Amino acid sequence: MSAPKLRKRFWETVPLEKMSHEEWEALCDGCGKCCLNKLEDEETGDVALTNVACRLLDDSTCRCAQYPIRHQFVPECIVLKPQNMEHNLYWMPETCAYKLLWNGEKLHKWHPLISGDPDSVHLAGISMRGRTVPEFEVSEEDWEDYIIEEPS
Numbered sequence: 001m002s003a004p005k006l007r008k009r010f011w012e013t014v015p016l017e018k019m020s021h022e023e024w025e026a027l028c029d030g031c032g033k034c035c036l037n038k039l040e041d042e043e044t045g046d047v048a049l050t051n052v053a054c055r056l057l058d059d060s061t062c063r064c065a066q067y068p069i070r071h072q073f074v075p076e077c078i079v080l081k082p083q084n085m086e087h088n089l090y091w092m093p094e095t096c097a098y099k100l101l102w103n104g105e106k107l108h109k110w111h112p113l114i115s116g117d118p119d120s121v122h123l124a125g126i127s128m129r130g131r132t133v134p135e136f137e138v139s140e141e142d143w144e145d146y147i148i149e150e151p152s
């Protein structure tokens, strides 16, 4: 008999680097916030979030429309893994499950793994569902006009 793909409450007991691929993927709450374009101040390093979304983000589901083959279209899309978490923390959303666990914090009660409902992240107002504009509709020089506060 093979081991179950998702161990019971694995996010509380299994370190990030020991999670199975399925457990790692299940950690994503589907908020869509990491798929938004950011503006980085070269001098201060400050990162501003915009609601201009990657061209592959489906605004109605808040999921990547081509996740398994996304690098064919967006080669720069970062594949998050325990080995590169530290390097990426500075731009990651505050509510991101990977960031929370990396920082030793708990998942929020609206996280689908806690609530058992994939919609809870949307119902709690955390996600970007219905709130983005696609990057092909906004010229990069205008992104400043689309800066937002992170929904949290």
Ligand code: SF4
Pocket (backbone or CB within 6 Å): 027, 028, 029, 030, 031, 032, 033, 034, 035, 093, 095, 096, 097, 098
């Ligand atoms: S910010 Fe984190 S939890 Fe939200 S969609 Fe991106 S990877 Fe998933």
Ligand code: SF4
Pocket (backbone or CB within 6 Å): 034, 035, 036, 054, 055, 056, 057, 058, 063, 064, 065, 066, 067, 070, 074, 077, 078
């Ligand atoms: S390619 Fe997909 S996963 Fe990557 S940023 Fe775009 S929408 Fe998000």
